[in-house]
Amino acid sequence: MRCHWGTALKSGVLFFVLVFLYMYLNLFSAKTSETSEEKLWAREIVSQQLRSDRNLQVFHHLKNDFGKLNMSYTFLAGYPKTTLKYLTVGLSSVKRKNGFYLLDTLQSIFSQSSEEELQDMVVVVLLADFDMTWNQQVLSSISERFSSPILKGQLLVIHLPQEYYPPLEGLKRNFNDAPDRVTFRSKQNVDYAFLLSFSANLSQYYLMLEDDVLCSRNFLTTIRMFIQSRGGSAWVTLEFSKLGYIGKLYHSSDLPRLASFLLLFYQEMPCDWLLGYFTKLLAQNMPIHFKPSLFQHVGLYSSFRGTYNHLKDEDFEANPLNVADNPPADVVTDIIPFKEYTPEQAYSSRTTFFWGKSPLAGSHFTVIFHTPAIVTRISVQTGLQDRKDILTSAEVEVGRSPVHTERGPTCSQYAKLGPLVDGQFDRKDIEGDAAVSCLRILVTKSQEQWVIIRSVNVWTKEEK
Known part of the structure; x- marks a missing residue:
């Protein structure tokens, strides 16, 4: 339905909004440090709105209260x-x-x-x-x-x-x-x-x-x-x-x-x-x-009259939290997942995680990048805050030369970066300019306890 601005809205919602606004601004003006002129101005604005036929016309086309x-x-x-x-x-x-x-x-x-x-x-x-x-x-x-x-x-x-x-x-x-x-x-x-x-x-x-x-x-x-x-x-x-x-x-x-x-x-x-x-x-x-x-x-000219407007936010940062890159990848594991807690959820930026049944020695959790990447940092977090379901014994490795085997995609060559400590791993000083194709978490000791891998995060840099 097309709207026609000449018809007044016959609904109590407008009156409710205006009265609430009038009461609130009176209360607000008494509790803030606004100047006397600002307080008077605010009350006058609302008072005018209560008497405004134009604003009764503005809401003609609402479906229902705040619809x-x-x-x-x-x-x-x-x-x-x-x-x-x-x-x-x-x-x-x-x-x-x-x-x-x-x-x-x-x-x-x-x-x-x-x-x-x-x-x-x-x-x-x-x-x-x-x-x-x-x-x-x-x-x-x-x-x-x-x-x-x-x-x-x-x-x-x-x-x-x-x-x-x-x-x-x-x-x-x-x-x-x-x-x-x-x-x-x-x-x-x-x-x-x-x-x-x-x-x-x-x-x-x-x-x-x-x-x-x-x-x-x-x-x-x-x-x-x-x-x-x-x-x-x-x-x-x-x-x-x-x-x-x-x-x-x-x-x-x-x-x-x-x-x-x-x-x-x-x-x-x-x-x-x-x-x-x-x-x-x-x-x-x-x-x-x-x-x-x-x-x-970044606009240098206002959309009003095209006037010069060099307005900048001095608090802006292009990469404020150094958020992980997590380049596109396939995520595979031979640890049996529980219900819908699939391996790719640990590599996601969403608040999800992988939950798997008791891992065995030699089990793996592997990320295979779609395109080889130069990795500068890797972070792995397992378990809950109360230390339940942590991965107790595992090595973090990076691999090159991706291949397909009977057990699924992987890399033919791996280099160790270090073990998980109390179920966690965070290495920020990964050196080298050679791109890698895989990140693998290799279980080194079987455990009866199930495992939660909360996050696997990867930071990369561009090739020179």
Whole structure:
């Protein structure tokens, strides 16, 4: 159903949201160090919203209380998979007067992610310009350069026509902004609201980016590790960059109401300010910022008026946690696995592990790289934290000259790196520039206890 902005929403949800916001901002203003002017301004903004016919019109097209927006998106490239992903990366792009960074941003997302990470991720690009000629030109470039991610369902490109947008002219000039500035930031709020609503059912988490950023290596794995490190503690927004709305992470379950929130206040203030208020409304009073930052702003020219904007995040690091490379490989073992705890799960960046029945002397757990790699570090972790199911006696080896035998793929030549100590191995000083094809954990003594291999991590470097 197409939306018409002249019809008022006859629903109690809008009144509930506004009254809750009004009460919260009064409480919030009494508990923070905001200036008196900011407190008065916040109360006045909400008071105006309670009297605004325009904002009653804005929510006409909601399906239900905080439901997805009822509109038809145009798929320009790709189509969403039916399986739920771990992370959606969302970015909106419009034509700039100076500079064009979208393709480089997409290249950074895909090149800085492993194949396994890409299987857990979908990137959604909203081409939000009203100039369809520009959209088609950009779409052609994206399709040519990123055909593989599109075919794999890892990249979607969408668009919404102008008729779906609320009024963008004649809006209030808060902060004494020029009319074209008000139009620009108001449209940007609506762009992101549409993008959030579309992405609500694609994954467990949603990451907001701009179209002119670079990503740190294995950012998805780093995000996953940070989420896990917080245990069951509640959060609304996790920040992986200090700048604007770059690198802001949300639960996908919060996206419908965040989209509604942006639409309600679309003409009031810039998007990053609204995101901050939304986080506080859901009772996260302090920012939760991961350091170092995982995303860097690289655009030299703003999408508004094409003005020079050399904004940088000094906390950005290209490889913040030295996350393992784990190049593509086959993982085989003759240790009998228990149920679904298969060997490849120990080599995965996901929170999984291999669980095998009592290993015998001579049993092996072998990683065969698809392409020989120069290995600089190897880490093996076995057992649980209470020392249950550790691998008590084993050697870690690297091999060359891959072969196929009756027992499966392996290498014909192996060199020992050292034994597991208390079920663990971590060697950071592996020397040599010769590529290896295999990593093998060779059991040297039988044990009755079952074994858990929690992780096998490999770091590599490029050949000279």
